Amino acid sequence: MEVIKRTAEMQEISLRLKREGRIIGLVPTMGYLHDGHLSLIKKARRENDIVIMSNFVNPLQFGPKEDFATYPRDLDRDNKSAESVGVDYVFAPANEEMYPQGYDTYVEVKGPITEKMCGKSRPGHFKGVTTVVLKLFLITQPDRAYFGQKDAQQAIVIRKMVTDLNVPVKIITCPIVREEDGLALSSRNTYLSSEERLQALALPRALSAGRDMIMKGETDPQKVRLHIKQMLESSPGIRVDYVVVVDGDNLSDLSAIKGKVLLAAAVYVGKTRLIDNIDLEV
Amino acid sequence: MEVIKRTAEMQEISLRLKREGRIIGLVPTMGYLHDGHLSLIKKARRENDIVIMSNFVNPLQFGPKEDFATYPRDLDRDNKSAESVGVDYVFAPANEEMYPQGYDTYVEVKGPITEKMCGKSRPGHFKGVTTVVLKLFLITQPDRAYFGQKDAQQAIVIRKMVTDLNVPVKIITCPIVREEDGLALSSRNTYLSSEERLQALALPRALSAGRDMIMKGETDPQKVRLHIKQMLESSPGIRVDYVVVVDGDNLSDLSAIKGKVLLAAAVYVGKTRLIDNIDLEV
Numbered sequence: 430m431e432v433i434k435r436t437a438e439m440q441e442i443s444l445r446l447k448r449e450g451r452i453i454g455l456v457p458t459m460g461y462l463h464d465g466h467l468s469l470i471k472k473a474r475r476e477n478d479i480v481i482m483s484n485f486v487n488p489l490q491f492g493p494k495e496d497f498a499t500y501p502r503d504l505d506r507d508n509k510s511a512e513s514v515g516v517d518y519v520f521a522p523a524n525e526e527m528y529p530q531g532y533d534t535y536v537e538v539k540g541p542i543t544e545k546m547c548g549k550s551r552p553g554h555f556k557g558v559t560t561v562v563l564k565l566f567l568i569t570q571p572d573r574a575y576f577g578q579k580d581a582q583q584a585i586v587i588r589k590m591v592t593d594l595n596v597p598v599k600i601i602t603c604p605i606v607r608e609e610d611g612l613a614l615s616s617r618n619t620y621l622s623s624e625e626r627l628q629a630l631a632l633p634r635a636l637s638a639g640r641d642m643i644m645k646g647e648t649d650p651q652k653v654r655l656h657i658k659q660m661l662e663s664s665p666g667i668r669v670d671y672v673v674v675v676d677g678d679n680l681s682d683l684s685a686i687k688g689k690v691l692l693a694a695a696v697y698v699g700k701t702r703l704i705d706n707i708d709l710e711v
Numbered sequence: 712m713e714v715i716k717r718t719a720e721m722q723e724i725s726l727r728l729k730r731e732g733r734i735i736g737l738v739p740t741m742g743y744l745h746d747g748h749l750s751l752i753k754k755a756r757r758e759n760d761i762v763i764m765s766n767f768v769n770p771l772q773f774g775p776k777e778d779f780a781t782y783p784r785d786l787d788r789d790n791k792s793a794e795s796v797g798v799d800y801v802f803a804p805a806n807e808e809m810y811p812q813g814y815d816t817y818v819e820v821k822g823p824i825t826e827k828m829c830g831k832s833r834p835g836h837f838k839g840v841t842t843v844v845l846k847l848f849l850i851t852q853p854d855r856a857y858f859g860q861k862d863a864q865q866a867i868v869i870r871k872m873v874t875d876l877n878v879p880v881k882i883i884t885c886p887i888v889r890e891e892d893g894l895a896l897s898s899r900n901t902y903l904s905s906e907e908r909l910q911a912l913a914l915p916r917a918l919s920a921g922r923d924m925i926m927k928g929e930t931d932p933q934k935v936r937l938h939i940k941q942m943l944e945s946s947p948g949i950r951v952d953y954v955v956v957v958d959g960d961n962l963s964d965l966s967a968i969k970g971k972v973l974l975a976a977a978v979y980v981g982k983t984r985l986i987d988n989i990d991l992e993v
Contacts, residue, residue: 436877533822534875540815567877593816595849
């Protein structure tokens with residue numbers, strides 16, 4: 430495995446591999462790898478000749494009051510994990526490599542899919558995501574790119590960008606990986622105190638309860654949403670950011686529950702913001 | 712020569728050509744070809760294995776009160792001209808191919824280089840340009856792309872986008888092609904009445920006078936700018952939009968004339984907006 434720090438070098442390698450006819454899979458990460466990331470890498474390993482993992486905490490997708498500075502980082506441990514699951518290249522650029530002095534170009538998906546949910550709570554977040562992801566695509570030239578379903582809205586926004594801009598890459602989303610007790614894996618779980626860690630279980634439990642309602646025949650999205658919201662609001666230590674029950678393809682509002690449905694929520698547990706979701710086909 | 716109308720087909724051909732190791736040159740145009748366009752194509756023909764010319768009047772780069780509807784079009788004549796200078800593929804998509812229903816993604820270079828000059832007179836223009844050009848790059852996968860120096864600001868904005876987003880394409884600008892009497896070739900010259908056609912000569916003449924001042928030793932950019940502006944303002948039928956004397960690499964203001972300098976102006980002749988420029992190294 431090679432660790433590449435320079436944008437120009439990574440792009441040169443990627444373009445050479447493409448000329449040689451190799452199929453490239455990219456797994457974009459912000460590092461501090463957990464089993465969720467590793468599941469993406471393993472899938473990429475099975476499906477491509479070359480696996481590139483990017484490891485870059487993207488300042489552009491953090492708001493001014495968010496946790497960019499404190500976001501957990503451990504490059505050495507990440508490199509060991511990446512190597513153990515068969516990554517060929519780790520691309521780990523410094524901020525100045527990705528956004529040199531005078532950087533001024535942005536890629537933005539407009540409209541409801543970036544304005545609601547996390548887009549509402551985190552203005553500018555998805556603009557930062559689409560900008561860095563397009564840069565990573567152009568630097569690493571992947572045939573396929575792998576994203577976790579935990580960031581369901583992110584995956585939908587990236588698919589939209591790829592379709593609109595004619596980016597020749599296939600976007601693959603992989604299921605959420607959870608702890609045994611149900612908490613979705615996230616690098617931010619490391620922020621939680623042991624009390625908060627227990628309180629955080631309210632999030633997967635409330636979403637599961639919403640799914641159970643649907644399984645038992647409930648077709649009114651507002652009733653499901655309200656049930657999830659009330660469960661969360663009555664859970665100690667939880668402050669609700671948003672709860673939605675929406676179309677699983679484009680996040681639009683549903684008049685009735687049918688087809689691909691996404692139950693998604695964001696909550697604060699203490700100062701830590703956690704997101705989770707369940708997608709299902711009805 | 713093949714004329715391709717579908718985005719997916721053009722991208723498939725381009726990706727196949729790349730896999731086969733062919734070097735692709737792209738000449739993006741809005742059609743109604745003149746000798747300026749043909750000079751770009753001829754250069755692309757000399758430097759690449761495959762020449763793709765796009766022919767698309769991009770609605771996104773026209774303001775609501777601008778000339779999108781009346782912009783001159785003649786696809787048949789364009790195809791004959793393109794074939795005569797050795798184009799391999801003409802990519803001529805319909806609007807709905809480039810911007811299907813629900814299209815919502817934009818690429819934007821921020822900052823002074825898109826805010827001054829044409830960016831000030833035509834808000835949103837360069838956002839339309841960078842969005843379509845990135846799409847064309849992703850669809851046609853060029854190694855090199857050719858732009859006319861007549862749109863000097865456009866070339867600088869595209870270079871900035873390519874650098875910032877790590878697009879693996881080399882941007883090549885080619886000199887302005889002029890009529891014998893000095894008027895820069897432009898598809899919009901077709902709008903001019905015979906009287907306006909004569910009045911329009913004030914534009915290249917004023918810019919030439921500015922260059923002559925510099926050649927004779929003038930180093931104050933404001934004096935040169937004012938001279939050009941006054942010449943234009945005293946010319947019958949001419950209304951000045953802007954005149955600048957700026958850094959030829961990044962359009963920044965100059966305290967003194969030195970290095971790469973761009974003399975650029977936009978004027979209205981009747982209802983027709985014309986731009987022209989002279990770049991020189993001092």
